[in-house]
Structure formats: C-alpha cells, structure tokens
Amino acid sequence: MSASWPVAEGQGAPPPVRRVLVIRLGALGDFVHSFGPFQAIRQAYPHAHITLLTTRPFMELGRLSPWFDTVEEDTRPSWLDWRGLLALRHRLRGYDRVFDLQTSGRTARYFRLAGRPAGWSGHKAGSPLSHANPWRNDMHTHARQRDQLRMAGLDTVPRPDISWLLACGTMTLPRPYALLIPGASPQWPLKRWPAGSYGELARILHARGVRPVIVGTEAEKPLAAEIRAICPDALDLTGQTTLPDLAGLAAQAWGAVGNDTGPLHLAAMTGCRCLALFSRLGNPSLAAPMGDMPEQVRVLWVRDLALLPVQRVAAALW
Incomplete structure (x- = not known):
C-alpha cells in the first residue's frame, strides 16, 4: 500500500505523517460505507495519531472501532456563528493529512477553514491530493471513496474487519x-x-x-x-x-x-x-x-x- 506525498523531481523525502484527520459526519449508511476507507487509512499510517471528526450519533461507533485514536464532535455550527466557526477552525488545523470522506458542500468550506492545507484529500480543488475525477458524482459511494483514496496515494482499500x-x-x-x-x-x-x-x-x-x-x-x-x-x-x-x-x-x-x-x-x-x-x-x-x-x-x-x-x-x- 502506498501513502506517498507527491514530490517534485529534485526534492527530498516527504515529511513524515504524524497527525491525520478523517471527516465523516453521516448518515449511517454513508458512515458504514466508509469502514473500508477508515481501515485503509489506519493501515497506511500505523504510527500516526488519527482523529475522526463526526456528528454525535456516530461518536460511540468511532470510539469502539480500532481505527481512531481520538473522536471529536462536529456540532455543525451555523455559518453566522463566529464562535462556533472559530472552534471548528481550531479542530481542523495542524494535521499532516486530512481525508474529507463527507465531500459535501459544507465540508468544502472546511477546506478553507483549515487554511487550504496541501495534505487535504477531498473534492475541493486546491490540494495536490484532491479527488479530481470529473465523474465522481456518478460513482457509487463505495467506488468513489476508493478512487479518492487512490488519488491520495492509498492504492488498496481492504474489506473491513468488523469483528x-x-x-x-x-x-x-x-x-x-x-x-x-x-x-x-x-x-x-x-x-x-x-x-x-x-x-x-x-x-x-x-x-x-x-x-x-x-x-x-x-x-x-x-x-x-x-x-x-x-x-x-x-x-x-x-x-x-x-x-x-x-x-x-x-x-x-x-x-x-x-x-x-x-x-x-x-x-x-x-x-x-x-x-x-x-x-x-x-x-x-x-x-x-x-x-x-x-x-x-x-x-x-x-x-x-x-x-x-x-x-x-x-x-x-x-
């Protein structure tokens, strides 16, 4: 499995990935479809601290799973709630990789709140790891997430172990x-x-x-x-x-x-x-x-x- 950072010719080795954020807010069916990607991310970064940002109904499920070190709640603050947005911005920053598996209009704005990091994998253009597939909206959630991870350097998404x-x-x-x-x-x-x-x-x-x-x-x-x-x-x-x-x-x-x-x-x-x-x-x-x-x-x-x-x-x- 590869999880490499795009490196231009002549540059040195990519920086180590120590902190990873995974964004998956819901709903339940979509959350379940992300089990395979969750496991792929954990396997790609076995020594990183991986945080899941999700909504309250799925926090316990995230904590029970072996894929995350920390689970944080996204309260989905209104775009007019500046205090809530400041708190959310704090949660989104400081990561070496961010995998936006929600890929919604809302999380497209999260890319900007996070400071447009180069290590952002999602549907929003502006990062080397963006899911730049023009047919992504015509793909089943299952296939779309696998293609997104492939473009971010994770070549294999396993059948998740749900024991x-x-x-x-x-x-x-x-x-x-x-x-x-x-x-x-x-x-x-x-x-x-x-x-x-x-x-x-x-x-x-x-x-x-x-x-x-x-x-x-x-x-x-x-x-x-x-x-x-x-x-x-x-x-x-x-x-x-x-x-x-x-x-x-x-x-x-x-x-x-x-x-x-x-x-x-x-x-x-x-x-x-x-x-x-x-x-x-x-x-x-x-x-x-x-x-x-x-x-x-x-x-x-x-x-x-x-x-x-x-x-x-x-x-x-x-």
Whole structure:
C-alpha cells in the first residue's frame, strides 16, 4: 500500500505523517460505507495519531472501532456563528493529512477553514491530493471513496474487519429470524414501503417458519405497532438496539428486508442476506447496500413503493 506525498523531481523525502484527520459526519449508511476507507487509512499510517471528526450519533461507533485514536464532535455550527466557526477552525488545523470522506458542500468550506492545507484529500480543488475525477458524482459511494483514496496515494482499500463491532453486540435470538427495517429518513416518506405491507410480509415469513423481528429507532415504534397489528407474532425491538446490537443480530439473521436506510447498509456489511427496497427518490447505482458475495444483496426498485406488491417482495426472498 502506498501513502506517498507527491514530490517534485529534485526534492527530498516527504515529511513524515504524524497527525491525520478523517471527516465523516453521516448518515449511517454513508458512515458504514466508509469502514473500508477508515481501515485503509489506519493501515497506511500505523504510527500516526488519527482523529475522526463526526456528528454525535456516530461518536460511540468511532470510539469502539480500532481505527481512531481520538473522536471529536462536529456540532455543525451555523455559518453566522463566529464562535462556533472559530472552534471548528481550531479542530481542523495542524494535521499532516486530512481525508474529507463527507465531500459535501459544507465540508468544502472546511477546506478553507483549515487554511487550504496541501495534505487535504477531498473534492475541493486546491490540494495536490484532491479527488479530481470529473465523474465522481456518478460513482457509487463505495467506488468513489476508493478512487479518492487512490488519488491520495492509498492504492488498496481492504474489506473491513468488523469483528470488533460484532463483539460489542449483546443481543441473541433463537434462529431462524428475519429483520424487518420499515423506517427511513422522516423527511422522505416516499422512501418507505408501507408498514401494512411489512405486516403482510411478516405473516408470510412467520407462516414459513421464520420469525419476523422489527428493528429501528424509538420514533419508528408506530410502524412496528402497525406491523404487529397484522402479525402479532412479530417481535418489536424498535428503540432497543444499539448499532453493535443491530450488527450482531444481522450477522445471525436468516435475512433482512428494508428501505433505503442506514440499518440495512449495516446489515449488509455483516454478510447478512439483504433485500433493499428503493423508490424513485433513491438511485441504487449510487447508494445501494454493498455485500461481499454474489446475490447477497438484492434490490427492488419501483417508482412508488406504495404500489410494490407484497408477493413480489416475498418471491425475491426465496
């Protein structure tokens, strides 16, 4: 693996890399897609002090992982909050390398706050390590991040070792069971297959000897209640699982069915057989969950998930 600094002919050896900053703010699916890059950065700089800058929901996950020495919170201050911006500028400065894996409009401004360092890897032009690929916005997150690291001198991004994550989970269930993930971002209701359809699918699963297990956040309990009204044998774990718990359950599950949402990406990372349901608001070629084996992840894409028949989803599972 190479992690070299671009050196002009006649110049001496590049300076050592002692301090590295990785920026990955969210959301969960994108954070999971960065596991491989996180590990690649750690392997490229085994003796450097590596800091993760992220948002509060992912700080604990970053601390549990073996990839970072320090995890700091980005409070995402308003551009009018000069005190917050001064604090953020302080967090962004003093690094030999910065890997902006968020590559958003917001983090493009971070490049300027950091003082336009030459060791910045991201989508913002101005650094020798910039991801200067004109097709980057047409690439899946998985491929785009690998190409970004390649242009920064990291030639190989490994399949991430997530044994640390699975070891942190504390939940076990009798098998076989299937995870149902009926939630999605609240601001995008069209990304959700109707809870009533999940309920009908749960009845089919139970009739075939697979216990349906509903997972999600506390805010998704009403969806779980609607599913259980149709299939009382479904187990409701919404609001009861940590991310390590969810990963551990997924690793032992018969399968998982879910919308275009972060927990399904996490399930796919564990090797769980997954069926992802996409509406016209999502593009599977850019953001589908990624598996390690052929046919591990299947995708059903329809313009309107409300019109996706339960039998079609059930058929895709068998």
